[in-house]
Amino acid sequence: MQQAMEVSQDTGSQENPENNPDCTTVYIGNLGHEVNRDELHRHLYNLGVGAIEEVRVQQDKGFGFVRYSTHGEATLAIQMANGLVVRGKAIKCSWGNKPTPPGTSSKPLPPPLPSYQPVPMAGVPQGFTSAELLAYQRQLALSQAAAGQIAGQQGLTGQVSAGLLAAGSQALYDGFPNQSSTQHLMYYN
Incomplete structure (x- = not known):
């Protein structure tokens, strides 16, 4: 019993x-x-x-x-x-409702692939460090701001500020001041 x-x-x-x-x-x-x-x-x-x-x-x-x-x-x-x-x-x-059958042997699966795969996008530079991308974005923003000021403003002040901005952004992009950053501005009456 x-x-x-x-x-x-x-x-x-x-x-x-x-x-x-x-x-x-x-x-x-x-x-x-x-x-x-x-x-x-x-x-x-x-x-x-x-x-x-x-x-x-x-x-x-x-x-x-x-x-x-x-x-x-x-x-x-x-x-x-x-x-x-x-x-x-x-x-x-x-x-699970069934035990693993005795003698079942297998090796562990390899690690899964990441959930995202980098996909190249048109207009976005590829293969650059984050510092290089930041410098690129800064340059792009400054160029767009300068273009907006030139298109949006008439007269002397727009030309002067656009010229200074373009010269300064080139120096920022290059990482050091150069000859083009010391432009001579001409005034017309």
Whole structure:
């Protein structure tokens, strides 16, 4: 009779994923239909709870599964990812309904690609440092301001301020004063 109780307790622990060391798969529910395998992998990888071995997503049904290397990693993932907002929806995490079959071995997936990829845009210089881009933006703004003043003002004051601004901006762009920054202005009556 005692053996029967021990067997039923063992069977109960095998059915209860929280206590079964063979359970390493996390069920992820309430996923938006636009969330794909790579995006789910990226979100769970960024939690840093362990090695992810497999990611499956049923986009049309709004759920997925993530298999970790160990039961402890899966436990931590359920705790940390439950309620995580992905594309405006709080995901729901629980145990997958089947234990990982004994002898299943795989290696962890490589880190996911970043969520953004730099895309070259027309009119934006590429391959420059932030300091170089800042200098470029400053020069562009000064040039636009000078052009606006020339077009918007008539007479001597517009010409004088535009000439000074253009000369000063060239010196700023070059990083040092040069001969063109000491222009001689001519006045006409």
